[in-house]
Amino acid sequence: MVVKTEKQTQRGGMFGRLLLARAAMANQMPNLEPTAFVARIELYGMDRSAAGSRMIPSGPRREWNLGTMKTTLIENYAQILCAPQAPTVRDPHLLMDAKDGVNIYYAPFEYINPSARIVLVGITPGPTQMVNANNEARRALLAGQSTAEAIRAAKNVGAFSGEPLRSNLIKQLNHWGFHTWLGLPDSADLFATARHLVQTTSLLRYPVFVNDDDYRGIPDMTKHPLLRKLLLENFVAEVEELQDAVFVGLGPSVQKVLSNLIQQRVLKPERVIGGMLHPSGNCTYRINYLISERMAPVPHATNPVPYDHGRRAFRERFLLTCSP
Template sequence: MQKQQFEHFAPVIRALTAAELNGAPSLNEKLLVARESNLDVCYAPFEYVNPTARVVIVGITPGRTQMLNAIKEARRQLDKGANSFEALKAAKQTGAFSGAMRPNLVGMLNGIGLNRWLGIASCDALFGPSAHLVQTASVLRNPVFVGGGNYNGTPNMTKHPLLQQHLLTHFGEDVKALSEAVFIPLGNKVAEAMHFLAERGLLNPDRILDGLPHPSGANAERIAYFLGKKNRDALSSKTNPEKLDKAKSLIIGRVLALA
């Protein structure tokens, strides 16, 4: 686990004002890691890696809400005298895939049989008693903001020099510590970044279980079809059932092959 960034930024986190802990504009300046044009990369305490994880759920980059929650938790831990490891672990686990996104994610993970491979009744346990089996991660570990807003995949991280460097340096390092885990990318742009790493020999492509619809509520129809809760003839023109059927068949086959 890389702790150098945390040890550099811990004094900064300890000194943040109440307004900055709630997202005041000066927060980005104090936690700035890199800037290029209208793109800012800011530090957030997400270095913790769970060495016992068998599955890694991978998003694109922490959003501002995740960043603030993690910083507040790290500050709380530091204020009570926690060491770096304890502070980073607590910050990482705060709010992982909370809210409406979690039931969608759990339903799809169960739908592809991941719970059976892990030996648990439901993947909902990954966010409770079976948390030791999961690692949550982002291909861009530090929050990225474009024009002040959350990064959504543009510019392309596999082609943009600064973002590519962060992808290879940080997530590439995390991957080495999770060599026995399987990786579930959330969204096409995350999957593209992971295959980019696989092409460079940093990740076994057989461990990438891509094809799940993103668990966001914006994908409600695609998720419902993927889970068999909506019939093909009831789908809108925005949903491609053939593509979803193919993706589901492939990912189920990969999970079965793990056993």
Template sequence: MGIKSYSEMVAAIQKLQFQQTKDLPVLDELKIAQEGNISSYYIPFDYVSQNAKVVLVGITPGKTQLFNALSSVQSSLTKGLEQEEVLKMAKNEGAFSGTLRNNLIKLLDHIGLHEKLGITSTASLFDRDAHLVHTTSVLKHPVFINGKDYSGSTPNMLKHPLLREMINAYLMEEIRQLPKAIYIPLGPKVSQVFEYLIQQGLLQDQQVLFGLPHPSGANAERIAYFLGNKARESLSNKTNPDLLDKAKLEILEKLSLNFN
């Protein structure tokens, strides 16, 4: 799979007209892959902070994030901004926003990441200290199943040829640019991909902080227990406290190894 870049796609982005509708057919010129009911579209997330010490990794951008990023590029181009600034702004558009971001900050501060980075709170990673973090996805460009956001479950991205090819082409290239960073996979599906990447020799196990609860609002109980805000005896049977305790210990050990 050939890697698509901003320079190849900028002309198509400039011509887009999606003020009236935010449906995928208006983005046909940005489609980079189609196989059966699976489609993928270019998103202008080329910018990589070369000084990043931490990489936060989700599954894939959703439709809202895709249109927000494209709108950001169009707006930046009308202002005459330089390419790096255009891409930086597009990347920051909606990255881990709302409840997701608030929960993520609490989790990262709880494990002491801010202290290891020498900042007062990981909240500043989304503001003045953005150079210390890189945000990405195992499937860098948005993937849709029958036009709907891909959840990471079906098909299995490590077993589906197209999705695995996208991981190999895009995610591996980003990792090669940031070989010494700490990687934080968000959720079990992302963690499975990072286990594969470790097997491939791209990363060391100690670089990957497995087991941090996904910061989604739907994951409130696991987050509350991890943060020490909910007692073990109050948990529902959907939450496994032993797994969370084990994950926290391993995360703290890896942080001390990486920031000694």
């Protein structure tokens, strides 16, 4: 098989990028199961036959660590991060790509924790997370740390940061019993002494804004060309790497995409835990009701059924003792 070089395929558009992805997997992960490449084709909206019939043989999976080594982007943006004036939200100097009012900005969320047992999945980093991650990377770089160290520090500080977002997330994790399953006193430890157990991530790794407002699922990330590319090149890569972790979807928008990935055979259904609410401030009153004794009437725009079903399924599967 003749593999084209990157220079040769740059003019090939989407099909050229698929050839590059295929070549990279063939060279770096020769034992990767074929479903991963098939999924990449289908997520790009291509027919399988368009990419050729030869698939990568299945076999034992090789271990690889993409996140801790992928430092190219932060090296490109280091001068901006370390400028006399710290970068702001939607800083134009951090703009990575844009199309039809959809803007993607850089923030250092590349780190992948290879030992994670759970993966907490949001939609995309918001303005608070963007600023906090960039500021922590700036601090680390100015202190003389390596770009890899800066990426890891930024991810630890920025991921699901800000209130009430982080508290809403921890409340749900505790209510479901994640801390019990992981042998922790409190799920808050996942953001402190037990970070080795968790991968925090988003379907869209880098901050996305639509017409300078937060991205809330519109346009559809599985159909919009920029967002689909971001989803495929980053989140799907995390799925392929974190083979031993379960993915916890936060909110119906995230769960919808995870279900799509299950249909595309990127994720196995038993690796996905659904039913939690997105921990944003808009959901605080719903979360407080759901984790309470529920003596009051059901709040406006609150459907307890998916939450209760997901919690029950999690506890029956992962906890030895299951309370109602």
